[in-house]
Amino acid sequence: MTNTKKSNGIFALSCLAIVLTVVNIAFTFFIVDYKIKENEYNTYGGKDIYEKVMYINKTQYENTIGKMTLEDIKNNLGQADGQQIPEQGGNEGTGTMTLSKEDLVPNNPVYGKKDAKFSIYEFGDLECPACKGFHDSGIAKEAVDKNPDTLNYVYRNFQFHQGAPTKAQIALCSIDQKGEQAYFDYVDDIFADKYFPRTTEDDVLAMGEKRGLDKAKLKECLDSGKYKSIVDKEYDMAQRLGVNATPTIFVVNNETGEMKRLTSRSVSAIEELMK
Template sequence: MANNKKANTKNSSSKFIFWVVGLIAVGVLALIFLGNHSKDKEAVKSNEIDYSHQPFLGKESAPVSIIEFGDYKCPYCKEFSASAVPFIEKELVDTGKAKFYFFNDSFINVDSERSAKFAESVYAELGNDTFWKFHDLLYKKQPEDQKYEKIDLYTEKFLTDTLKEVAGDKEVDKVVKHFQADKSKDAWQKDMDYVKKLNVQGTPALFVNGKKFEGQSIDDLKEMVENAAKGK
């Protein structure tokens, strides 16, 4: 799938909406999310998505599930992680209104799949909290001048060294063994299957209880979450 979508990355600016978080006199501005504008398939109902064994932020009892589809090589995802996710946490996750999940859409190149599978190994062996520490750090370490064609940025050594910044040696060894044995393949493939099922066309992309978010602001997202909680 990475090879099939690679050609689309050069035109990514026409397929995404940026999320930008800024400050104004009265508080924090809403973000602007760049989603793709292709024709949707029929929305998938929340109960048709298997959220088990997926990393998430928030309380399990939260009534609404938000999914971000992302690629660790995607610069828009890096910006989304740094600027938009903290705002979503504050407004929707910390308030108990929603859970926020991360699903992989590894489409840019080999690095995308490798880093996603390594992150899945982190989640499998070290749990949710360490996963998010690694996840955030991996985006922070994404180089500003990366080129989509370059496929050897996120080597196993790079990923291992990054994990060492948030986990001990024994924990790192467990993750590396899990990754080298390709035990994260099924978890990664589960995400990629949802990419096809939900007709995800680019990253970052948001879905609320299985329905694609088409809005342009945090208020639009809050409204969608509130409607989802009411069963709309």
């Protein structure tokens, strides 16, 4: 009888030890998971932003990769190199070509003197992280400000990320309400937004509202497709010129049509190509 009681006692203690171990493991996992989530929230600037980004990522996945076949994915992976920023360095002016008179007419607003002898052309995408890096550097505008009589800057649309063409059209629509400066302000806001590059169409429309633009009119302009042909035309131009990466930057002589590729990102390199 005594041995039976001892056995039962040992069994009970063993069960209790197992239960406590399981509880301890579960509690540890809970704490670790909580800390991981907390770090992720902090990385994104808070729980609300984190959940919004995760929702957008999930939606974009379901609407794109989630609907792709294995062959589609392989093809897209094969093209991925074309989306990277070109290597720095090399000889300035490599890839020189001559533009037609039609191509020399800017479709987008011009930063600087419109009839300047030289232009900086940036073929960019409003969802491209490397384009944001070039934009934030301020090199293009700095070069124009340093050479106001001879140089201007033109942003050329090469919008190949999913939401970029829509964002480009909204930015162009802002011109109708507040002129060309509104366009450059819009591009600034798109690249500066905390959700970049995951901003939605409604997010971008709201940016204009904060700048004093009529959101309903922006939406009406977008839905009308008023500027779609411009975005499409510049995309076609980029492909025709062999542009396969963003940002790709050229310095153009507007008198001769000669266009030289910029490989070193600096004001001095831009000025060198103006000689």
